[in-house]
Amino acid sequence: MPPSSPNPQDRGEAHIRDLGRGRAGDVVRDRGDACPGALRLHRADDGALARLRLPTGVLTPHQVEVLAEAADRLGDGHLSLTSRGNVELRGLGEGCGLGLAEALRGAGLLPASERHERVRNMVVSPLAGADVTDWAYRLDELLCAEDWTTELSGRFLFAVDDGRGDVAALGADVTLLAEAAGTALVHVAGAAYRVSAADAPRAALAAAEAFLAAARAAGTGAWRVRELPAGQDVDVTAHLRRAAVAAEPVAGAELPAGAPPAPGATGDGSVCVLARLGRVTSAQFRALLPAREVRVTPWRGFVLPRLAGPAAARERLRALDAAGFITRADSPWAGVSACTGRPGCAKSLSDVRADARPREGELPVHWSGCARRCGHPQGAWTDRVATGEGTYQVTVVTVQGSTK
Ligand code: SF4
Structure with a gap:
């Protein structure tokens, strides 16, 4: 069977033909994926397209400014959000790749090794506290420090969930799930292993390595865990042992399916908004500031975490509503x-x-x-x-x- 997409327009995003397939083993890939990246632009009908991975989902105020400026100067003045919390610039002119790379690199939006740019696929609970967000930062560091990780496809996805089950429900290949006891479960290929919080990022990386070994053994060129042939063993235990991660198998552990944060103010003084049809103008993007940080969500929205109390959150919501964001859960949009x-x-x-x-x-x-x-x-x-x-x-x- 050929690769599932004849059009790289949305490569890297799940689509309906992939759903419900499970590990049916009917996928044979005869080449690597062609997902666009920030450095490998895709030529679309409205100009070139760049897809920027945001492994932690977190943007600093400076990075927000840099992206808005790049959209204005190099693109069509808009930013699109994807179902993996990536940001796309569209309508990029001929020959703008170098200028874009320079701007992104200067803002710390590219990894040190450009070969790793398209493998930093991660979704993180956008309301996560520092501990779980740090797992995502650490996992990204580990991912970018290893040569073998460049063999992962641009579609292979990690989820880092703070226990509420929001990103755990997104069908990632490897999911780290925080537990109340301070431990973590790493889920991969229908199995789960309990590890210490300190070991969680290394456990996720070991699970990805186990997938790659299984994919090589299968010889079907699988890009994702669910594409492995039925019955193909994924020997996570061996890879956890090799990574010196103490892990306890957990029988029957199911991934939770929590709801994404609703638009509006959240209990902890954060604010969540959605972008109408997943696209914002550069002016709307700038309207997210001032903020300590902006988190991009896989539901095509943004979280401004921990504002200075309920009054500040209400005030920001009013301003963001005026800027055209969806700020209420009962908005039909x-x-x-x-x-x-x-x-x-x-x-x-x-x-x-x-x-x-x-x-x-x-x-x-x-x-x-x-x-x-x-x-x-x-x-x-x-x-x-x-x-x-x-x-x-x-x-x-x-x-x-x-x-x-
Ligand atoms: S972007 Fe829309 S029209 Fe284009 S391939 Fe995807 S679903 Fe089809």
């Missing part, structure tokens, strides 16, 4: 998502983003320009796929991978 569509994607049969809108009784709803359904949500949703200019086929996806 909170349930609307769309692929890139025209003019950015040649495959699109319609200008999806112009067509997309909330519709009574159809939330959540995802609008797609073709059957690839790039960027669709998880779980159940109303599925609108373009059949022509402004016309859509509507189905209801009720279970991952099946429709009625």
Whole structure:
């Protein structure tokens, strides 16, 4: 079977044909992935596209300014958010790659080794405290320090979950889950192992190494754990032992499926907002400041953590609402998502983003320009796929991978 995407537009994001497959073993890859990166730009119909991995999801105020400036100077003045919490710049002009790389490097947004740029795929609970966020920083350091990690595909995904189950529900290949006792569970290939908090990042890396060994043994070129042939052993225990990580297997441990943070103020004085259809102007992006830091979420939004109390949070929400962000959970736009569509994607049969809108009784709803359904949500949703200019086929996806 050839690689699943004929179009690198949304490579690196899950899509509907992959859902529900499990470890069916019917995938044979005959080449590496072609996911775009910040240094490997993809030529789209509206210019070049750069996808920037944000392994911890955290941006400093300076990095927010640098990205907004790059969008204005080099791109189309917008920033797009992906379902993995990545940031994309689109409409980049010919020959702007070097200038973009220089700006990103200067802002500390690229790894020391550029070969690792596309393997830093990680989603992190955006309301996580310092301990769990530090796991993500440490895992990124470890990932970028090893040569072998460059063999991971641009689709291989780590999740670092603070225990609430929000990013654990996103179907990552390796999930680190914080436990109340201060330990962590590392989940991979349907098994779970309890490790100490101090060992958690190294355990996640060892789990990825075990996957790569299994992928080599299978010889099917799997990019993700679920693409391994059925029955292919992933010997996590051996790799944990080799990494000197003390681990206890935990039978029957299920990954939790928690809800993402709702738009609005959270209990700890943080503020969560969503970007309408996952795209913001550079001016909106700058409107996230002032903030100590900005966290990009895999639900195409932002968290401003720990503002100076409830009054400050309310004030920021008012300002962000005025700037065009979705700031309330009951906003109908909170349930609307769309692929890139025209003019950015040649495959699109319609200008999806112009067509997309909330519709009574159809939330959540995802609008797609073709059957690839790039960027669709998880779980159940109303599925609108373009059949022509402004016309859509509507189905209801009720279970991952099946429709009625
Ligand atoms: S039209 Fe939309 S769903 Fe189809 S390939 Fe393009 S971006 Fe993806």
